[in-house]
Amino acid sequence: MDYPDYPTYPTDQAPGAPVRHGIPEHGRIPKYYAVKARLDQLIGALGEGDPLPTERDLSEEYEVARETVRQAIRELVLEGKLRRRGRGTVVAGPKLEQPLSLASYTEGVRRQGRTPGRTLVTLDRFPCPAALAAETGLERGAPVWHLERVLLADDERVGLESTYVAVARVPRLDVDFDPDSSFYAFLHRQGIGFGDADERIETVLATPREALLIGTPPALPMLLIHRVSRDTEGEPLERVRTLYRGDRFSFSAHLDG
Structure with missing residues (x-):
């Protein structure tokens, strides 16, 4: 049986992830969400308890304002992927x-x-x-x-x-x-x-x-x-x-x- 081709569907889309990685069809996403997506990838490469780079370092690397980085981190903390430790932020363990x-x-x-x-x-x-x-x-x-x-x-x-x-x-x-x-x-x-x-x-x-x-x-x-x-x-x-x-x-x- 022949199946239609869907070139716009991301082939790395995990079944449990937001559809199309949460990016609207018009392609315009808030800056904080783009930073959040990059941080999500970084978290996947780190281990539980590993520290996240500072907000200053991340804002310089991603070329965004520190408040943009802060908002992305806040959402990842609420989702349980990061947690606060003292004045820093570390990778949380699985739920x-x-x-x-x-x-x-x-x-x-x-x-x-x-x-x-x-x-x-x-x-x-x-x-x-x-x-x-x-x-x-x-x-x-x-x-x-x-x-x-x-x-x-x-x-x-x-x-x-x-x-x-x-x-x-x-x-x-x-x-x-x-x-x-x-x-x-x-x-x-x-x-x-x-x-x-x-x-x-x-x-x-x-x-x-x-x-x-x-x-x-x-x-x-x-x-x-x-x-x-x-x-x-x-x-x-x-x-x-x-x-x-x-x-x-x-x-x-x-x-x-």
Whole structure:
């Protein structure tokens, strides 16, 4: 079979990259974007943690204003390809890929050769409010635990997780649970299995408190996942709100037809 020739399509176009490298058909692109494309190539030739040349050196090499270089670098930082270190900028490592499944955060991070961890922010209990009861099916007024932890990967703060679970399901959570460990593994040891869950993902900006806990600028986009899960009997189990750094995470799912 003969196929038509498409001479204008870039033959080095990666399937996951912006179509035609993001260049409009009229061919006119902002100066910062041209610098960003060149920096992207430079990043590919460097290794994780390698420093980027200074803004002054880059502006002289590319013959553009320093603000043009600065804008290109800002976008690459937001995309997670670069990160700030002190007064300089270095190449960031690959993003952590989390599967959209009932697997735990611990499993997802370990699969990529990283060391998961968590830092406890708060563990308290209070009567289940009406909104939480309506969303999860938990009994209104019944005591619930709220477990809030900062998520770590190789000691780097990458997210913030809030979990709500009925005290009746895990009455000794404050005594028997290690906050640095997997909550799902803890539930499994209690004989509680996960059946199914509803999940919703959106893009948000962190609140000032969240940004402080995660250690990011408030303007950094975050991926927010809401999860309501049930056990194998269909009974309500947990409600989770997890913020992931948009520059450090991507998500994947396998879809069956």
